[in-house]
Amino acid sequence: MRTSVAIIGAGPSGLLLSQLLHLQGIGNVVLERRSQDYVLGRIRAGVLETGMADLLRRAGAGKRMDAEGEIHEGIEIAFGGSCHRIHFADLLDGKTVMVYGQTELTRDLYEARAAMDGIVIHGAEDVAPHDIKTDTPYLTYTKDGRNHRVVCDFIIACDGFHGVGRSAIPPDILKTFERVYPFGWLGLLSDTPPVADELIYSYHERGFALCSLRSRTRSRYYIQVGQDESLEAWSDDRFWDELKRRLPQDIASGLVTGPSIEKSIAPLRSFVAEPMRHGRLFLAGDAGHIVPPTGAKGLNLAASDIQYLSEGLIAHYKSGDESGLNQYSDRALARIWKAERFSWWMTMLLHQFPQNGAFGQRIQNAELEYLFSSRAALTSVAENYVGLPY
Numbered sequence: 001m002r003t004s005v006a007i008i009g010a011g012p013s014g015l016l017l018s019q020l021l022h023l024q025g026i027g028n029v030v031l032e033r034r035s036q037d038y039v040l041g042r043i044r045a046g047v048l049e050t051g052m053a054d055l056l057r058r059a060g061a062g063k064r065m066d067a068e069g070e071i072h073e074g075i076e077i078a079f080g081g082s083c084h085r086i087h088f089a090d091l092l093d094g095k096t097v098m099v100y101g102q103t104e105l106t107r108d109l110y111e112a113r114a115a116m117d118g119i120v121i122h123g124a125e126d127v128a129p130h131d132i133k134t135d136t137p138y139l140t141y142t143k144d145g146r147n148h149r150v151v152c153d154f155i156i157a158c159d160g161f162h163g164v165g166r167s168a169i170p171p172d173i174l175k176t177f178e179r180v181y182p183f184g185w186l187g188l189l190s191d192t193p194p195v196a197d198e199l200i201y202s203y204h205e206r207g208f209a210l211c212s213l214r215s216r217t218r219s220r221y222y223i224q225v226g227q228d229e230s231l232e233a234w235s236d237d238r239f240w241d242e243l244k245r246r247l248p249q250d251i252a253s254g255l256v257t258g259p260s261i262e263k264s265i266a267p268l269r270s271f272v273a274e275p276m277r278h279g280r281l282f283l284a285g286d287a288g289h290i291v292p293p294t295g296a297k298g299l300n301l302a303a304s305d306i307q308y309l310s311e312g313l314i315a316h317y318k319s320g321d322e323s324g325l326n327q328y329s330d331r332a333l334a335r336i337w338k339a340e341r342f343s344w345w346m347t348m349l350l351h352q353f354p355q356n357g358a359f360g361q362r363i364q365n366a367e368l369e370y371l372f373s374s375r376a377a378l379t380s381v382a383e384n385y386v387g388l389p390y
């Protein structure tokens with residue numbers, strides 16, 4: 001098979017890029033290792049910056065988000081027994097975020113791809129990039145026991161943190177930066193009404209907790225757990241009990257519990273790979289970087305990567321202008337490192353770090369008290385949370 005752009009991975013990065021290129025008449029193929037049902041079964045992000053929401057609309061896949069997503073003007077941070085609001089709209093002249101699940105967003109992108117007869121090949125195994133330093137790179141893969149080859153102009157690795165794309169960049173060129181946090185998040189999804197209208201990030205001596213939501217009838221909650229915690233050790237009852245203990249009393253007493261429809265543990269990690277281009281191979285989204293979810297930035301960074309990369313590819317095909325592709329890695333990384341900083345900072349602020357001792361805890365308390373005593377500090381958090389400009 002011959003195409004212009006071969007994309008590895010049908011997560012939000014891959015599908016969004018595929019759709020944006022197709023709308024400009026640029027041929028592309030997406031190769032995905034898993035089935036569509038598997039991809040749509042993963043429960044992940046919930047908060048979209050305006051830039052991501054706009055990009056989804058531009059991709060022709062924003063209709064349901066606009067109908068069903070919720071605009072949020074702020075978040076709550078709980079500490080010392082009560083909730084404290086960060087009102088973005090007030091601090092930042094009306095700026096807001098959109099609460100809409102990644103699962104729904106991915107479903108909308110799949111539907112948009114199908115409506116345009118976009119090519120998404122599922123069950124593609126052993127995907128491997130070749131000749132990325134030449135003008136004629138290609139991908140090989142197997143499906144149903146048969147070998148296939150996709151000849152193309154560019155290969156885009158949108159294959160997430162555990163993908164194959166990044167390892168095609170030689171180790172003497174690829175630099176990686178990593179921090180693994182000594183805990184994970186145990187997440188639970190339930191068909192229960194959310195405990196509050198806005199997200200609540202809770203700093204508590206028993207550990208961090210987050211109350212999020214997908215709709216007025218579906219809630220998403222997380223609690224900080226040990227790095228090696230096993231899922232089996234957490235019955236729904238134990239989860240609800242622990243969550244209540246980590247929330248201010250008035251919030252906990254209003255919590256509606258119910259059976260989980262999904263429960264999983266995610267490790268927390270910061271990771272950046274540089275550069276994000278080698279020859280005709282480009283990295284985008286989680287393939288190039290990971291943030292801990294505390295700042296709600298992972299999916300949103302994937303969106304800015306795809307914005308820069310689609311601009312570069314469109315300019316290449318429309319006018320032979322290479323500058324966007326040449327600047328892609330530097331441009332993307334400049335925004336990525338700022339989101340890495342913010343996600344690291346939110347994580348350090350809100351989690352328990354027993355190894356940092358009483359001194360560390362006092363510093364966290366001082367930071368929280370300072371934050372809510374200073375409009376300048378609140379504005380800085382709000383500015384990062386709603387998303388820095390592209």
Ligand code: RFL
Pocket residue numbers: 008009010011012013014031032033034039043044045046047048102124127158159160161162163164185187266284285286287293295296297298299300301302
């Ligand atoms: P994905 O979504 O991981 O998709 C990669 C796709 O590539 C496929 N793949 C391969 N295909 C072919 N061959 C191979 N060898 C392949 N290897 C992998 C995979 O099957 C998959 O389909 O990466 P993408 O598209 O870059 O998207 C990134 C986002 O998914 C991620 O950043 C966010 O989910 C992060 N995240 C959040 N981001 C936000 O912006 N706001 C949030 O509120 C937010 N909350 C979260 C999150 C991530 C979480 N977890 C579970 C890590 C909350 C959690 C708990």
Ligand code: PHB
Pocket residue numbers: 044045046047199212213220293294295296
């Ligand atoms: C979510 O709803 O899954 C979610 C929201 C905010 C975060 C992380 C996850 O910071």
